[in-house]
Amino acid sequence: MIEIKDLNKSYVMGKNSLHVLKGINLKINEGELVAIMGSSGSGKSTLLNIIGMLDNYDSGAYQLDKVPIKDLDETKAAKYRNKFLGFVFQSFNLINYKTAIENIALPLYYQGIASKERQKIALDYLDKVGLKDWSGHLPSELSGGQKQRVAIARALASKPKVLLADEPTGALDSKTSDEVMELIIQINKEGKTILVVTHEQEVANMCNRIITLKDGVIMTDIKSK
Amino acid sequence: MNSIFDRDTWQEIFGSIGQNKVRTIITVIGVLWGIFLYIVLSGIAKGVDNGFENQFERISSNSMFVWAQYTSIPYAGFKTARGIDLQLNDVESLRKNIPEIQYIAPRIQKGNFGSAAASVVNGKRSGSFAIYGDYPILLKIRSKDIYDGGRFINELDIKESRKVCVIGERTRKELFEDNINPIGEYIKIENIFFRIIGIHKYVDEGGGSFDDDGDIHVPFTSFKRIFNSGERVGFLLIAGFDDVDILKVEEKVKTQLKIIHKIHPDDDQALGSFNLGALFDRILRFARGMSFLSLVIGITTILAGVIGIGNILLISVKERTKEIGIRRAIGASPNHIRKQIILESVFLTIIAGIIGIIIGAFVLYIINIATENLDNVPLKNATVPIKFILGALFLMIGLGTVIGFIPAEKAISIKPIEALREE
Ligand SMILES: Nc1ncnc2c1ncn2[C@@H]1O[C@H](COP(=O)(O)OP(=O)(O)O)[C@@H](O)[C@H]1O
Ligand SMILES: [Mg+2]
Numbered sequence: 062m063i064e065i066k067d068l069n070k071s072y073v074m075g076k077n078s079l080h081v082l083k084g085i086n087l088k089i090n091e092g093e094l095v096a097i098m099g100s101s102g103s104g105k106s107t108l109l110n111i112i113g114m115l116d117n118y119d120s121g122a123y124q125l126d127k128v129p130i131k132d133l134d135e136t137k138a139a140k141y142r143n144k145f146l147g148f149v150f151q152s153f154n155l156i157n158y159k160t161a162i163e164n165i166a167l168p169l170y171y172q173g174i175a176s177k178e179r180q181k182i183a184l185d186y187l188d189k190v191g192l193k194d195w196s197g198h199l200p201s202e203l204s205g206g207q208k209q210r211v212a213i214a215r216a217l218a219s220k221p222k223v224l225l226a227d228e229p230t231g232a233l234d235s236k237t238s239d240e241v242m243e244l245i246i247q248i249n250k251e252g253k254t255i256l257v258v259t260h261e262q263e264v265a266n267m268c269n270r271i272i273t274l275k276d277g278v279i280m281t282d283i284k285s286k
Numbered sequence: 287m288n289s290i291f292d293r294d295t296w297q298e299i300f301g302s303i304g305q306n307k308v309r310t311i312i313t314v315i316g317v318l319w320g321i322f323l324y325i326v327l328s329g330i331a332k333g334v335d336n337g338f339e340n341q342f343e344r345i346s347s348n349s350m351f352v353w354a355q356y357t358s359i360p361y362a363g364f365k366t367a368r369g370i371d372l373q374l375n376d377v378e379s380l381r382k383n384i385p386e387i388q389y390i391a392p393r394i395q396k397g398n399f400g401s402a403a404a405s406v407v408n409g410k411r412s413g414s415f416a417i418y419g420d421y422p423i424l425l426k427i428r429s430k431d432i433y434d435g436g437r438f439i440n441e442l443d444i445k446e447s448r449k450v451c452v453i454g455e456r457t458r459k460e461l462f463e464d465n466i467n468p469i470g471e472y473i474k475i476e477n478i479f480f481r482i483i484g485i486h487k488y489v490d491e492g493g494g495s496f497d498d499d500g501d502i503h504v505p506f507t508s509f510k511r512i513f514n515s516g517e518r519v520g521f522l523l524i525a526g527f528d529d530v531d532i533l534k535v536e537e538k539v540k541t542q543l544k545i546i547h548k549i550h551p552d553d554d555q556a557l558g559s560f561n562l563g564a565l566f567d568r569i570l571r572f573a574r575g576m577s578f579l580s581l582v583i584g585i586t587t588i589l590a591g592v593i594g595i596g597n598i599l600l601i602s603v604k605e606r607t608k609e610i611g612i613r614r615a616i617g618a619s620p621n622h623i624r625k626q627i628i629l630e631s632v633f634l635t636i637i638a639g640i641i642g643i644i645i646g647a648f649v650l651y652i653i654n655i656a657t658e659n660l661d662n663v664p665l666k667n668a669t670v671p672i673k674f675i676l677g678a679l680f681l682m683i684g685l686g687t688v689i690g691f692i693p694a695e696k697a698i699s700i701k702p703i704e705a706l707r708e709e
Contacts, residue, residue, distance in 0.1 A: 158302075
């Protein structure tokens with residue numbers, strides 16, 4: 062599903078250049094649930110953002126579902142993101158003036174799906190994350206765990222091939238973290254490829270493969286199950 | 287691609303502009319004010335135009351008066367300060383020499399230009415009134431509102447020097463009881479009985495006439511007899527053909543009269559004149575200037591308002607950077623974002639425009655009602671043609687689109703990853 066070869070990425074700030082990813086090689090198959098671990102600043106988010114086509118890389122190769130991804134123009138990137146990828150962020154990133162169901166329906170709006178159909182799909186996913194009764198609520202009326210579940214439902218609504226989650230439990234207490242991770246595992250069991258960036262060992266242990274980054278290099282890559 | 291008729295497109299627009307309602311409303315008021323000003327000002331300009339047209343419709347706008355005064359330059363053996371009198375046969379001379387003249391109506395008067403008014407008596411009532419000796423041709427130059435079944439002086443009255451008169455409305459009020467119809471009644475002018483044949487209403491001719499409604503018109507020939515005025519003429523009302531320049535006619539008339547009355551060609555004092563054509567021209571230009579001014583004011587205000595909208599959207603885009611990043615992450619293309627922001631701009635402009643037009647039209651309606659029965663306000667039917675309104679609306683849609691591009695391009699110039707990093 063994801064194939065990365067000798068990928069390099071530097072951030073240039075004035076005269077200084079920070080080499081963040083130093084020759085990453087990675088192959089992720091369909092249906093895997095992968096944790097990306099590493100200390101803060103090791104380049105986890107950068108890698109995930111490149112996989113998510115939110116950021117560019119300098120050299121190397123990246124293929125998503127056999128489509129080479131390099132220097133896409135924004136229109137194309139938007140299309141691929143919408144079609145291939147679902148994002149879950151640490152800070153949920155829901156649109157605060159939209160209700161739960163409206164947030165979930167938004168990717169479908171950008172896909173050009175008709176309004177009725179969108180409502181139906183969004184409600185299905187809301188049900189899937191156990192928040193059917195909360196459809197008309199604004200993010201401010203939801204708990205952290207509920208917000209993250211709405212975010213997951215939104216990420217899934219466009220039926221992406223890969224779900225990318227950057228510290229999805231980072232803002233949650235451990236009980237809620239477990240609930241969210243269980244939801245992610247369940248989604249993975251239904252066949253979705255999922256990448257989870259985390260620095261929590263318990264979260265990583267729930268995945269079937271753990272990749273550890275250190276200073277932009279993959280240190281270990283362990284398949285647990 | 288989602289069409290602009292999609293309910294959700296509008297939901298998106300309302301969602302984002304509804305976030306800061308106070309600011310949105312203040313911005314909208316900017317554009318609203320512009321279109322409002324444009325509608326009201328150009329409506330009033332049109333109303334003034336109509337009003338003057340209405341007032342001038344009873345008189346030939348291409349006309350002038352000329353009268354004689356005192357010379358100020360010695361000439362042809364005459365001393366200075368010689369009093370000049372126009373004569374009846376000047377009319378023929380002018381007609382013959384100036385083909386641009388369509389009508390000439392000579393008039394002799396008493397009780398105007400410093401001469402004493404005539405005393406008029408009806409039974410126990412009496413008063414002093416201005417008396418005019420007129421020819422029927424006057425009606426070609428100045429229409430008179432004759433009512434109550436009366437008529438104006440006719441050729442036979444002139445020929446037979448009949449003792450008949452047309453009185454003004456105020457003259458009637460002063461000499462007769464309200465419930466009496468004076469037509470056919472007799473009044474005594476300077477001790478001579480005159481039969482009343484008509485009553486005329488006062489018509490404001492925009493300062494272009496010395497007539498009012500406290501006067502009495504008699505046949506020129508009858509005037510001559512009672513007041514012994516001979517061939518003297520008080521002044522001449524002259525109308526040019528529609529296509530002639532009345533200012534040139536005025537010059538020619540004066541030149542001709544100077545020759546006849548042996549006035550020095552450079553003597554500007556000896557002849558007085560008043561040119562309605564020039565006045566009319568000034569008023570027309572004034573009305574046109576007002577329309578133009580309202581257009582300029584309206585457009586600049588609209589422009590300022592629309593720029594304000596662009597500015598606010600720019601701020602709003604900056605505030606919503608994170609949100610735009612989220613939208614991009616979940617699949618919004620640059621086009622989606624651009625379209626939404628431009629639609630927001632156009633939508634705000636149109637809403638402001640429509641409300642401005644409605645309020646403007648309402649204010650014009652109030653002005654029309656308030657001035658409907660005021661004769662001294664030169665305003666009639668203050669309206670703005672629908673094509674001007676549509677033009678303004680399209681202009682605003684165009685401006686809204688163009689201005690919307692600035693925040694839209696700003697919004698899509700931010701990379702999604704940077705937008706998401708924004709807090
Ligand atoms: N836009 C950026 N500009 C400059 N430096 C950046 C930028 N984003 C990340 N970095 C730097 O790159 C390194 C890796 O960041 P990141 O991938 O966010 O780490 P992690 O997610 O593992 O904590 C850090 O040192 C960070 O400061
Ligand atoms: Mg990170």
